[in-house]
Amino acid sequence: MDVKKPLSPLALLSAAALSLPAFSASQPTERVVSVNTSVYQEGDAKAAEVVFGDLQRFRVKTNQFNLSAPIGRDWSMSLGYDNEAMSGASPWGTVAASDGSGDLIMSGASIDDSRNGVDVTLTRHWRGQSLGVSVGYSGEHDYHSRSVGMNYEQDFFKQNTTLALSVSYASDELTPTDAQLFQRLEKGAKQTRSFYASVNQLLSPVSMLNLGFGITKRTGELSDPYKLRDIRPDNRVERTLTANYRRYVDWQTSSLAVNYRYFWDSYSVGAHTLAMSWMLGDEAGVQWGPMLRYYSQSEAAFYTPWDRYDQPDTMAQSSDFRLSTFGAVSYGLKARYRIRRVQVSMQYERYDSGSGYALSSTKTEHPGLVDFEVVSLGAAYRF
Amino acid sequence: MGSPCELKLSGDPALCQQVAEDCQREAARFETQYSRFTTDSITAQINAAAGGSVVPIDAECRAILAYAGVCWGLSDGLFDITSGVLRRVWTKGRLQLPGPDELRPILALIDWQKVELSDAGVRLGMPGMEIDLGGVVKEYAADALAQRIREASVQHAVVNLGGDIFCVGTNPEGLPWRIGIKDPDGSGAIAQVGIANAGLATSGGYERYFDIEGKRFSHLLNPATGMPVESLASVSVIAEQSVVAGSIATIALLKGQPDGLHWLQTLDCNYLAIDSDGQSFSQPGQGLNEGSRSGPDRKFYRSTQQE
Amino acid sequence: MVHKVLRIVTGLLVLLLASCQTVEPWERDRLAQQEMQLTPNVLDARLSDQVFFSKEAASGGGATAGGGCGCN
Numbered sequence A: 001m002d003v004k005k006p007l008s009p010l011a012l013l014s015a016a017a018l019s020l021p022a023f024s025a026s027q028p029t030e031r032v033v034s035v036n037t038s039v040y041q042e043g044d045a046k047a048a049e050v051v052f053g054d055l056q057r058f059r060v061k062t063n064q065f066n067l068s069a070p071i072g073r074d075w076s077m078s079l080g081y082d083n084e085a086m087s088g089a090s091p092w093g094t095v096a097a098s099d100g101s102g103d104l105i106m107s108g109a110s111i112d113d114s115r116n117g118v119d120v121t122l123t124r125h126w127r128g129q130s131l132g133v134s135v136g137y138s139g140e141h142d143y144h145s146r147s148v149g150m151n152y153e154q155d156f157f158k159q160n161t162t163l164a165l166s167v168s169y170a171s172d173e174l175t176p177t178d179a180q181l182f183q184r185l186e187k188g189a190k191q192t193r194s195f196y197a198s199v200n201q202l203l204s205p206v207s208m209l210n211l212g213f214g215i216t217k218r219t220g221e222l223s224d225p226y227k228l229r230d231i232r233p234d235n236r237v238e239r240t241l242t243a244n245y246r247r248y249v250d251w252q253t254s255s256l257a258v259n260y261r262y263f264w265d266s267y268s269v270g271a272h273t274l275a276m277s278w279m280l281g282d283e284a285g286v287q288w289g290p291m292l293r294y295y296s297q298s299e300a301a302f303y304t305p306w307d308r309y310d311q312p313d314t315m316a317q318s319s320d321f322r323l324s325t326f327g328a329v330s331y332g333l334k335a336r337y338r339i340r341r342v343q344v345s346m347q348y349e350r351y352d353s354g355s356g357y358a359l360s361s362t363k364t365e366h367p368g369l370v371d372f373e374v375v376s377l378g379a380a381y382r383f
Numbered sequence B: 001m002g003s004p005c006e007l008k009l010s011g012d013p014a015l016c017q018q019v020a021e022d023c024q025r026e027a028a029r030f031e032t033q034y035s036r037f038t039t040d041s042i043t044a045q046i047n048a049a050a051g052g053s054v055v056p057i058d059a060e061c062r063a064i065l066a067y068a069g070v071c072w073g074l075s076d077g078l079f080d081i082t083s084g085v086l087r088r089v090w091t092k093g094r095l096q097l098p099g100p101d102e103l104r105p106i107l108a109l110i111d112w113q114k115v116e117l118s119d120a121g122v123r124l125g126m127p128g129m130e131i132d133l134g135g136v137v138k139e140y141a142a143d144a145l146a147q148r149i150r151e152a153s154v155q156h157a158v159v160n161l162g163g164d165i166f167c168v169g170t171n172p173e174g175l176p177w178r179i180g181i182k183d184p185d186g187s188g189a190i191a192q193v194g195i196a197n198a199g200l201a202t203s204g205g206y207e208r209y210f211d212i213e214g215k216r217f218s219h220l221l222n223p224a225t226g227m228p229v230e231s232l233a234s235v236s237v238i239a240e241q242s243v244v245a246g247s248i249a250t251i252a253l254l255k256g257q258p259d260g261l262h263w264l265q266t267l268d269c270n271y272l273a274i275d276s277d278g279q280s281f282s283q284p285g286q287g288l289n290e291g292s293r294s295g296p297d298r299k300f301y302r303s304t305q306q307e
Numbered sequence C: 001m002v003h004k005v006l007r008i009v010t011g012l013l014v015l016l017l018a019s020c021q022t023v024e025p026w027e028r029d030r031l032a033q034q035e036m037q038l039t040p041n042v043l044d045a046r047l048s049d050q051v052f053f054s055k056e057a058a059s060g061g062g063a064t065a066g067g068g069c070g071c072n
Helices: A007-017 B015-036 B042-048 B060-076 B085-086 B098-108 B134-151 B242-255 B259-266 C002-018 C042-055
Strands: A032-042 A049-053 A058-070 A073-086 A093-094 A101-104 A111-126 A128-139 A143-158 A159-173 A188-204 A207-220 A235-249 A252-265 A270-279 A286-297 A326-339 A341-352 A374-383 B005-010 B115-117 B123-124 B156-161 B163-167 B177-182 B189-195 B197-205 B209-212 B217-218 B234-239 B270-272 B280-283 B300-301
Touching: A007 A101, A007 B234, A007 B242, A032 B134, A032 C042, A049 A374, A058 C042, A073 A270, A073 C042, A093 B189, A111 A143, A128 B280, A188 C002, A235 C002, A270 A326, A326 B209, A341 C042, B005 B015, B005 B163, B015 B134, B042 B123, B060 B123, B060 B134, B060 B242, B085 B098, B115 B300, B134 B163, B134 B197, B134 C002, B163 B177, B177 B197, B177 B234, B189 B197, B189 B270, B189 B280, B197 B242, B234 B242, B234 B259, B242 B259, B242 B270, B259 B280
Parallel strands: A049 A101
Antiparallel strands: A032 A058, A032 A374, A058 A073, A073 A111, A093 A101, A111 A128, A128 A143, A143 A159, A159 A188, A188 A207, A207 A235, A235 A252, A252 A270, A270 A286, A286 A326, A326 A341, A341 A374, B005 B156, B115 B123, B156 B163, B163 B197, B177 B189, B189 B300, B197 B234, B209 B217, B234 B270, B270 B280
16 A cells, blocks of 8 residues: 555545445546736837848737536536737848848838637537547638547556547638738638647656647648748648656655657658646645746748749748758746635747757758747636 | 345336335345345455465456555555454453453454565455444445446436445536434434535444443454454545545544544545544534535534434 | 667667566556656646757657647
8 A cells, every 4th residue: 555645635536436336436526617818029120130020029929718517427518719010010021131141121111910710619528538529710811720629538457548549620811901901921821730649647646647649730721822932742640759758756845847849840850849837836725836838840941041033933941940951948837826716827939040959950041930938827726 | 245235216107116126136135245244245255364365356356456555555554454353352242341361262363464465466364353344335336326326317316325425426416415413322313414425424432332331332442452442433534436435534532532533523525523522523624626526515404303 | 770779769669678577557556646647737748848849850759649740
C-alpha cells in the first residue's frame, strides 16, 4: 500500500468509487463556463529596416467564451465563441538592402479587422470510450472557414492507457480586400485535412506521458494574397511528432509540464518546439508558476530573403519571415486563484525571436521577425 | 439487508411502479449475492475457500474489494472487512469482557493484507479467515438503485436502505429533499438536511451495543486490539456517492473520539457528528464536488419538530 | 534529421515506458489535478495555438482544431 498520505481522502474515495460499475466513468460531471480576454502586442518594426509603410505592428484583442456541460447520463457538449479585434501593419514584401540583408515594405495603412469564431462539440460517452463530433465556423470580412471534426477515445488497462484518434476537415474561402486595386487574387479556396493519433500512458501515480503523431494536408490557394510577391506550391503536407510529459511533485504540491514537438513538412521546414511550465500551489487556493518555450525552425525550400522579380511566376518563392530560419524564446508567468466555485487566471508571456536562436545557421536575419507580449485574464465558473 | 428499506419515487405512476419493482429485484440481487448467510453467495464461497484455492469473481465484486482496500488504507487499517471474525468472541448477550487469550487466535485471522486479489480472482490467505462485504454493499446498493432510477428517466426519488440514502434530483417542487437525522439518544429527529443529487449516510456508534458490567460498549471493534472503540454517538456524511458517504462515516466512527472528529474536520465534505456527551459538530464544507449539479443547500439544521 | 529525431524520441519512449507501473483508480488523485492534464485550460491552449500558428511555420501537435484564419 502506498505510504504517502493522499492529497485528499475525499478525492481518493471518489476516484476509487468511480471504478464501481454503477458509475459511468468517462462522462464529465460538472458544468463549466469560462471566459478569457487577452491583448497581444507586437514590438514596432525598426525604422532602419523599413523602406515604406507603417512601423506599428500588430495588436490583437481577443475575447473568448466556452460552456461545457454534461447532457443526460451519456452525453456532453461544449460550445465556444471567440472574437478577435486586430489592428496594425504587416509586412507586404522585402527588398534587398545594402547591408546584405533585407528591408521591409510594410502595409501603408494599418488594418482594422475582426474575426468571429464559433465551435460546437457533442460527445457520446460509454464506459471507457467516447466519440465526439464538432463543427466550427470562423469569419473575417475577407476570410471564411468552415470545419468539421471527429474525435474518438478509448481506455485500456484500468484507464492507464488511453488511445485518441481524431480527424478534421476545413474548407476556407478568401476574398482579399482591395483585390483589383492592388492586383491581388480576387477569390481563393483552401482545404485542410488533418489526422491525429495519440497514446496517453500513466507511468506512475505521479507521472504521465503522452505521445502523438499528426499529419495535415493543405491544398488550394496557399500563397499569401497580401504579399507583393508570394508564390507557394498548391499543396503542403505537414507532420508532427509530439511528446508531452507531466510530473507531480509533492514539494509545494506542484506540477511540471514538458512538451516537445517536432514538425516537418513538404516545404522542407523542420521545427523543434520545447515548452515547459512549472505550477506551484494547491488548486484549492493560489497556484502560480513560470513557463519557458524554445522554438527553432529551418527555412522553406523556396524561401528567399527578399522578393525576386527575376524569377518566373511559376517558380515558388516567399520572403515571408514565417518561412525563414529563425528561433524564438518565450518566457512568462501564470497564476490561478480559486475562490469557491470561481477560478481566476492570469498570464503574461514575452516572445523574442531572432536568427541567432535557431539551431540551423543562416546568413541573414529576416527584418520582419517579431517580438511580442501577451497579457491574458480569465475566469472559470463551475456549477 | 437486515434493515428497513424505503423507496420514494415521483413521476408517472406506471413508470414509478415499474422502476420500484426493478429496484426491489436489484436490491434482492445484492442481498443474495453478497450475504454472509446464503450458501451460494460469492461471500460464502470466498469464505469457504479460505486458505485454499482462488475463487473467480466478477468485475463488480472486484471493484467492491478494491474499494474496501482503499478504505483500509485511508483508515490506517481500522476499516478491515476481515474483522467480522470477532463476532465469534463478541457474541450477543455476552456478560464479560474477553481476555487476551480469547482474542489472540481470532486477531490472528484479521489481516486485510492477507486477502489476495489477483487477475484470477480472490483468495483469503489463512483458513478460518472471513470477509464481510455487507457494509460496503449496502451503501453501494443505494448508488446502484439510484442509477437505475435515473436511467429510467425518473427525475425525483429517494433511495433509503437502512440509513444509506441517495436523493435523485430535487423533490417534485424543485426544492432539495428534506431528510431527518435520528437522535442517537432516542426517538425523534435531532437535525434535518436538504440534499439533491447526493448521498447521505448515517451511522451510529452505539446502534448496537454490549451491556457489560453496567457499562455500554459500542459494537464497533478495533481490528488490531479486538476491543470496542470509544465511539461518537452518530455521524452523518453527505457526498456525491452514498458509498463514499458511508465509508467516511464508518471510518470516522472507527477512529473513535476525538480522532474521528478531527479526521472529519480535515475532509472537505459536509457532516454532522454527535459525540457521546450529546454535543454536535457540523461542517457545511465547500465540498470537493461543489461544482456539480447538486443543489446548494447541504447544511444541517436543528430540527424544530419531532418526527 | 528526421531519422535522428525519431531515434531520440524512440529512445526516450522506451526508457519512460519501461518504468511504468499500473496505477490503480484510487491512486489517481494527483493525476486528476487540473495542472496535470494535457490541456489544463482550453481557452489558454486555443489562444496559444492561434498566436503561434500565425507567427511560426510549425503548427499542430494536438487535436484542437479550431476555425481557420487568414493569418498564415
